[in-house]
Amino acid sequence: MKITLLTGKTYDIETAVGFPLKVVKSPRAKRLTLRIDQQERLPVLTLPNRCTAKRAVEFVLSYKEWIEQALSKIPETRKFTHGDEICFFGRTLKIVHTPRRRCGVMEEDGSLCVSGSAEFLHRRVKDYLKKQACIELWKRSKQAAEQIGCRLNDVTIKDTKSRWGSCSSLHNINYNWRISLAPECVISYMVAHEVSHLKHQDHSRAFWKCVKELYPQAEEGKNWLRRYGKELYSYE
Known part of the structure; x- marks a missing residue:
């Protein structure tokens, strides 16, 4: 400059x-x-x-x-490729490129089958993970919101560069799609964290108490994100 x-x-x-x-x-x-x-x-x-x-x-x-x-120390940028094994909401999936099948992207016996050209494999896998993450995180967030007596309006999956999640005053929650690749303790912590913001729009003692009531092992997920979260950002 x-x-x-x-x-x-x-x-x-x-x-x-x-x-x-x-x-x-x-x-x-x-x-x-x-x-x-x-x-x-x-x-x-x-x-x-x-x-x-x-x-x-x-x-x-x-x-x-x-x-x-x-x-x-910054991890190299990664793209999903044939043969990769990923952890998705706690279950291991092996990415299998099946170019001649007309299945789009489909889970089958522990595999994530992806049809079409190899050059579009990463984008197709990513789009599929984001779609499924929205469904799963809506379900988990809705359940957690009901536990603390709060209204949840909407859940959106984002491709943010630095934030794992956010909660607006309109009762909308955003999640970074990459947390779906994290261990279960991280996902549960993130849901508890963002849902608690429906009740407390701050990081007060009352907020953290709410987080731990929703997920008692919150500290485990928080520590994992602090130590290893940057590795998830290596995915484009």
Whole structure:
């Protein structure tokens, strides 16, 4: 990104540091900050208004080793392919490409059979998982909402880049489709977490008490997400 200096000249920070970098100028930022964009696999530099290009470059280079280590820990992007075994709502499914069958995507004896061209296999599997996740998570969320005496309006499956779920004031819950690939403890925790927001639109003690009443092993699911959740984001 090229930034304009007070002199009117432009300065390319990415060229100066010598590696790909995303630069964001923020009038609300009080200091220079660095974070890693897991999806784009890029370091992100946030600049306050009054910051010299020289200072920005020095700041980034001082964290070069940290950036390299952080980027190396990001899992490689994955696509569903023939022969893959996935965990879907606690059951193991083996993806089997059956190009000549006209079944679309179908579960059969522990296999997930996918017809059609191989180039569309990932998209077809993903679409199927999202559709089934919507059905299953609606059922689980509805049941949990009834337990705490709350109304659930709708459940939507999203392909979000950083959030596992959300709950609106209109009693709508969104889930990231990737949680369907997580262990059962994670799915149960996420349902308990989002459904509890129907009653408590915060993270107060009352909220966490509600979560644990719905799912006593909530801490197990929460810890798993914290430790291994980023691996699920490797799926496109």
